[in-house]
Amino acid sequence: MPHSVSPKRNDDEAMPDASAETGGIKLEDMFNDDENDEFPASSAPDVKMESPPAPEIAEPPAPAPSGVDTDVMLAFYQRLFPFRYLFQWLNHGIVPTRDFGNREFALTLQNDAYLRYQSYTTADLFRKDILKMNPSRFEIGPVYSTNPRDRKTLRGGQMKPVSKELVFDIDLTDYDDIRTCCVKANICAKCWAFVTMAIKVIDTALQEDFGFEHILWVYSGRRGAHAWVCDPRARNLPDDRRRAIAGYLEILRGGSQSNKRVNLKRPLHPHVLRSLDILKHSFAQTTLGDQDTFLSEEQAERLLALLPDQNLNEALRKKWGASPDRPSTSKWADIDALAKTGKSSTLNPVTLRDAKQDIVLEYTYPRLDAEVSKKMIHLLKSPFVIHPGTGRVCVPIDARKADEFDPLSVPTVMNLLAEIDAYDAEHPVGTAEVEVPDGEGSAMNGSDIKGGRKLQDYEKTSLKPYVDYFRSFIAGLLKEERAGKRDREGTAPAPKPDPMEF
Numbered sequence: 001m002p003h004s005v006s007p008k009r010n011d012d013e014a015m016p017d018a019s020a021e022t023g024g025i026k027l028e029d030m031f032n033d034d035e036n037d038e039f040p041a042s043s044a045p046d047v048k049m050e051s052p053p054a055p056e057i058a059e060p061p062a063p064a065p066s067g068v069d070t071d072v073m074l075a076f077y078q079r080l081f082p083f084r085y086l087f088q089w090l091n092h093g094i095v096p097t098r099d100f101g102n103r104e105f106a107l108t109l110q111n112d113a114y115l116r117y118q119s120y121t122t123a124d125l126f127r128k129d130i131l132k133m134n135p136s137r138f139e140i141g142p143v144y145s146t147n148p149r150d151r152k153t154l155r156g157g158q159m160k161p162v163s164k165e166l167v168f169d170i171d172l173t174d175y176d177d178i179r180t181c182c183v184k185a186n187i188c189a190k191c192w193a194f195v196t197m198a199i200k201v202i203d204t205a206l207q208e209d210f211g212f213e214h215i216l217w218v219y220s221g222r223r224g225a226h227a228w229v230c231d232p233r234a235r236n237l238p239d240d241r242r243r244a245i246a247g248y249l250e251i252l253r254g255g256s257q258s259n260k261r262v263n264l265k266r267p268l269h270p271h272v273l274r275s276l277d278i279l280k281h282s283f284a285q286t287t288l289g290d291q292d293t294f295l296s297e298e299q300a301e302r303l304l305a306l307l308p309d310q311n312l313n314e315a316l317r318k319k320w321g322a323s324p325d326r327p328s329t330s331k332w333a334d335i336d337a338l339a340k341t342g343k344s345s346t347l348n349p350v351t352l353r354d355a356k357q358d359i360v361l362e363y364t365y366p367r368l369d370a371e372v373s374k375k376m377i378h379l380l381k382s383p384f385v386i387h388p389g390t391g392r393v394c395v396p397i398d399a400r401k402a403d404e405f406d407p408l409s410v411p412t413v414m415n416l417l418a419e420i421d422a423y424d425a426e427h428p429v430g431t432a433e434v435e436v437p438d439g440e441g442s443a444m445n446g447s448d449i450k451g452g453r454k455l456q457d458y459e460k461t462s463l464k465p466y467v468d469y470f471r472s473f474i475a476g477l478l479k480e481e482r483a484g485k486r487d488r489e490g491t492a493p494a495p496k497p498d499p500m501e502f
């Protein structure tokens with residue numbers, strides 16, 4: 001059994017091994033196509049369970065398409081999940097604080113039970129409990145004013161959310177009416193470009209318009225991405241400010257299949273103009289396609305409906321109808337070409353330009369699930385968990401290299417465990433027993449020494465660059481936290497103008 005659940009360690013903290021409990025497990029229902037179930041938020045049932053459910057003696061679980069079963073999950077948590085870094089990220093430091101201890105975790109167990117209000121005082125306890133519960137995934141909620149586990153002993157209203165990262169959610173399902181390459185849960189490089197554009201537009205706006213610097217983007221494991229804005233100022237935003245920011249970024253509203261979503265005043269807001277600059281470069285590839293006929297007749301009609309002039313539309317319809325294989329980029333060029341030939345006596349160039357800008361925005365501007373961003377208490381799936389349907393790890397995405405990110409090459413948990421085995425087979429541990437430095441735990445089988453240091457299992461795999469990026473992100477965040485603390489402790493720091501005003 002290559003992926004045995006041997007008690008391996010995935011990070012270099014002293015963490016006691018937890019006993020491996022695998023109950024009767026059902027994996028069905030973990031593969032529905034609706035990723036919105038990632039966001040149960042406040043409406044989610046508060047399943048009152050303080051202990052794991054009694055194991056059921058059930059039919060053996062049906063094998064998942066992704067190959068992920070309970071043993072695989074447990075091996076992943078034991079060997080690969082970066083608990084220590086996740087702790088540092090949420091704790092904003094090394095010494096455990098309330099930022100971590102009062103943070104809500106919500107666990108989805110393998111039998112689909114959903115446990116809200118879990119919390120952990122240390123990274124050790126966090127890891128131990130995740131290994132014990134072996135959830136199929138877990139979500140992260142806000143930091144509360146008290147320990148979420150104590151909520152029952154408090155009178156109503158005494159436990160309040162006090163901070164959480166400002167979060168954003170982009171999901172390709174919201175692009176189903178314009179993506180023609182894939183449907184439902186499927187994705188390809190072509191439709192992923194919509195997500196890439198969304199990352200660029202939102203990331204740029206968050207930095208340039210709001211001054212945020214610590215924005216962690218995370219692949220949702222299938223067809224979307226999440227942003228976690230981790231700046232202290234973002235984490236402390238009250239809900240009304242979150243709503244305001246979501247509203248600022250949401251310029252597409254409504255959105256039935258046929259109705260125009262864009263309805264912007266001119267002159268365009270600088271954010272919209274800058275977004276257009278980012279989007280127009282990718283518009284041709286994503287929406288118009290390259291050499292294929294990306295625009296069907298129906299889609300061409302929809303595009304024409306966004307143009308302001310009936311005569312021009314007639315001329316375009318005629319031209320496109322006569323050559324159905326005409327590449328979409330040529331169709332886009334036809335709009336200007338025919339407008340110039342004076343097919344319409346009433347069409348003015350500004351109106352046409354505005355209409356074309358609207359089309360680019362209509363087709364490519366980020367379609368945010370704004371509800372996710374508006375409330376501090378909203379739960380969002382943790383980075384580095386496994387998407388049960390695809391088996392892929394929810395890895396961070398470096399927004400500076402968003403173009404290079406290929407969701408289809410993100411490692412699956414099965415890949416990763418095989419990579420550890422392959423590495424260990426090539427690098428057998430020497431006959432001499434390796435002395436484990438203090439605090440490194442007892443689980444050394446298969447681990448290796450590199451430069452006098454134990455090689456972590458993740459370092460043997462293609463997960464390494466993602467964990468390395470996460471570490472560097474955390475390092476930047478912790479540096480700011482320390483500087484911020486000095487500011488607060490220092491003498492009368494000059495009040496800064498509130499960059500949140502807009």
Ligand SMILES: [Zn+2]
Nearest residue numbers: 181182188191
């Ligand atoms: Zn596609």
